[in-house]
Amino acid sequence: MAGHSRRRPAGTLSSGFGRALRIALPIVATVAIVAPLGWLWQDSRVPAAYSVMDMGYPDYGVGAMADPGMSGPGGHMQGQMPGHHMAATPRLVTDMVADPTRPADVRVDLVTRQQMLTIGGRSIPGFTVNGMSPGPEIRARQGQLIEVHLHNESVVDGVTLHWHGVDVPNAMDGVAGVTQNAVPVGGEFTYRFVAEQSGSYWYHSHQVSNPQVAGGLLGSLVVTPKSGVAQQVDVSALAHTYGGVRTINGKAADLRVPARPGQRVRVRVTNTDNGPMKIWASGPYRLLATDGTDVHQPTEVSGRSVTVTAGGRTDLDVKVPSDGSAVRVQLSKATAVIVGPPGADAPMPPQPTAELDLLAYGALAPLGFDPAHPTRQFEYRIGRRPGFVKGLPGLWWSINGRLYPHVPMYVVREGDVVVMHIANHSGEVHPMHLHGHHEVVLARNGVAATGSPWWVDSLNVLPGETYDIAFVANNPGIWMDHCHNLKHAAQGMIAHLMYEGFDTPYRIGGPADNQPE
Amino acid sequence: MRTAYKVLAYLVAAEVAVQAMVVVWFVAGLDKWVEGGGVLDKAAMESEGTPFPQVVGIMAHGINGFFVIPGLALLLLIISFFTKVRGAIKWAVVVFVLVIVQGQLGGLGHDFPWAGALHGLNALALFSVALYAGRRLRGTTVAVVEQPEARTATPV
Numbered sequence: 001m002a003g004h005s006r007r008r009p010a011g012t013l014s015s016g017f018g019r020a021l022r023i024a025l026p027i028v029a030t031v032a033i034v035a036p037l038g039w040l041w042q043d044s045r046v047p048a049a050y051s052v053m054d055m056g057y058p059d060y061g062v063g064a065m066a067d068p069g070m071s072g073p074g075g076h077m078q079g080q081m082p083g084h085h086m087a088a089t090p091r092l093v094t095d096m097v098a099d100p101t102r103p104a105d106v107r108v109d110l111v112t113r114q115q116m117l118t119i120g121g122r123s124i125p126g127f128t129v130n131g132m133s134p135g136p137e138i139r140a141r142q143g144q145l146i147e148v149h150l151h152n153e154s155v156v157d158g159v160t161l162h163w164h165g166v167d168v169p170n171a172m173d174g175v176a177g178v179t180q181n182a183v184p185v186g187g188e189f190t191y192r193f194v195a196e197q198s199g200s201y202w203y204h205s206h207q208v209s210n211p212q213v214a215g216g217l218l219g220s221l222v223v224t225p226k227s228g229v230a231q232q233v234d235v236s237a238l239a240h241t242y243g244g245v246r247t248i249n250g251k252a253a254d255l256r257v258p259a260r261p262g263q264r265v266r267v268r269v270t271n272t273d274n275g276p277m278k279i280w281a282s283g284p285y286r287l288l289a290t291d292g293t294d295v296h297q298p299t300e301v302s303g304r305s306v307t308v309t310a311g312g313r314t315d316l317d318v319k320v321p322s323d324g325s326a327v328r329v330q331l332s333k334a335t336a337v338i339v340g341p342p343g344a345d346a347p348m349p350p351q352p353t354a355e356l357d358l359l360a361y362g363a364l365a366p367l368g369f370d371p372a373h374p375t376r377q378f379e380y381r382i383g384r385r386p387g388f389v390k391g392l393p394g395l396w397w398s399i400n401g402r403l404y405p406h407v408p409m410y411v412v413r414e415g416d417v418v419v420m421h422i423a424n425h426s427g428e429v430h431p432m433h434l435h436g437h438h439e440v441v442l443a444r445n446g447v448a449a450t451g452s453p454w455w456v457d458s459l460n461v462l463p464g465e466t467y468d469i470a471f472v473a474n475n476p477g478i479w480m481d482h483c484h485n486l487k488h489a490a491q492g493m494i495a496h497l498m499y500e501g502f503d504t505p506y507r508i509g510g511p512a513d514n515q516p517e
Numbered sequence: 518m519r520t521a522y523k524v525l526a527y528l529v530a531a532e533v534a535v536q537a538m539v540v541v542w543f544v545a546g547l548d549k550w551v552e553g554g555g556v557l558d559k560a561a562m563e564s565e566g567t568p569f570p571q572v573v574g575i576m577a578h579g580i581n582g583f584f585v586i587p588g589l590a591l592l593l594l595i596i597s598f599f600t601k602v603r604g605a606i607k608w609a610v611v612v613f614v615l616v617i618v619q620g621q622l623g624g625l626g627h628d629f630p631w632a633g634a635l636h637g638l639n640a641l642a643l644f645s646v647a648l649y650a651g652r653r654l655r656g657t658t659v660a661v662v663e664q665p666e667a668r669t670a671t672p673v
Contacts, residue, residue, distance in 0.1 A: 025598070026598030026599045027598075029595075029598045030595050030598055033591070033594070033595060034595070124566070211565070214564065214565040215565075239560070241560060241561060241564035241565075241566065242564075242566065243564075243565065243566030243567075244561070244564055244565075244566025244567050244568035244569075244572075245566065245568075246556065246560075246561065271560065273560035273561075273563060273564060274560070274563035274564065275558065275559030275560040275561070275562055275563035275564075276558075276559050276560065277558060277559070277560040278558065310560070310563070332556055332558050332560065332561075333556040333558075334556040334558075334561070384624060386587075386620075393584065393588075394583055394584065395583050395620065395624065427624050427625065427627035427628045428627055429559060463627060463628050464628060485563055487563065
């Protein structure tokens, strides 16, 4: 049969053209497929060292004063950023520090090491702070100046400390490549900030944070009110999963806290994992605070669970029963805090199907600002689409339709009242964390909040949900606004909030090998 | 080129079979782990560790589904331009489209579980089409093509 085509006369003009076409067409088709892929691939790559100021495009939001030459997304790494040209002499993130002349009230030395951990009888590679994981709990009273001296003894990739939920001065935020260089082995860094607001916080590394936080480079930070803690027993329960092993305060077991019958207990639950966790109690409870901010007039709750998102903190108030038994706070079904007389127990309460909705919990109270008249309005739409991030193909998280590094840089001016609309169309839950600020929830899925002001720094945004949040731009600098599922952050789910006229001398990558995710 | 086409089409079919196997392997391991008292919530799912060994199954499913199979389908499509067999491009396109649909249904299943059911059904369609695309070329010779450049092809 092949012979048939060989016998065919060739060489006429039309068949010559046809043959050329038949050779060219598949090649053209191939190029038509491969070339756009190649372009997308190269466009997604990031330089070996770059400033977050050169990343993505500036987003001035709606309601901003229209300055000529400030509009339109640049979308390129080399796009001009407002910090570079707005002010003749930009203010640097490093300028934003606590009063250097003020002596410290609380001084802590923290030494970080890379080592094997023994968790639940298993040996797991991880990290320690002062020889343990979690590291020591730092406790301070409201208004005190905390000074932490960090020494990295052996963490090969370098470390930083980020004070999750504390609105520190920008230079103290501990983001490698944005507010400081990663502290190399043998290096040191001193963090100084005033604990302005009482509440439950935590600290963790923000250099290569995905493996370092998962490996236990973290600890609890508690700021008690000037008036003292109202409850007789005050306990921190840091939930963390080490290599698949669920723990509270580093132990793969329930946390037993001695207390007398009738005593009131404040249980500070911190979720240091990458996904949300549900908590519930064996008896009635009051939800005292979210993310370090007190709920206004919290009422007693029974038969409902509370979601503590990744990075979030929830303070519960429970009462030790008077009959000699214990009260139990479940941190998921895996672990529990058991508070009561020694030896007392309580059976595991079944997981409630109903959930406490913080949108309508507690009583209304003044916010201290008027979110009805914002000076900036932003969108933070989370999606997921195929493409390339840092040269790798995949199904990646998008922010306002774009992939890292072509993500928005939200630009504000000091004093702005900012409203942000967060929408999650990505099919997965995202714990959204804004550094340096606390945001109040105005509405969820268009339904306005009717309870106590619900202040967060880590917001659980479920698939299909939208949130309207508001905050006052009152802490100048350059701040990360990212997903605290740190795996997602490492996959490029990172945007920044910057104040006009700011710049950073630090670089992602570079000689210090800064990798904040 | 035809051999490459056949191999790629069969590889896609084989990968679909692997996908079905590893995902059920994962579910079986999860069930065994939960029966033994293991607790799975988002915090556990997102942890770095492997609470039970079959977690590898869902990871393999993701890597195969996100990278390997789309890569194979794309290569098949490109190769199809050069096979000079009637219908080869058409069936490579069908395979490619079904792969894209499969990925979308898999992702959509996180929001709408019914999409997960269609993900299972579409897998059967993809498996069949990929197998058919490969088998179509069985015994094909240059006879189906009447172009002079078919000379270079080796008759089967």
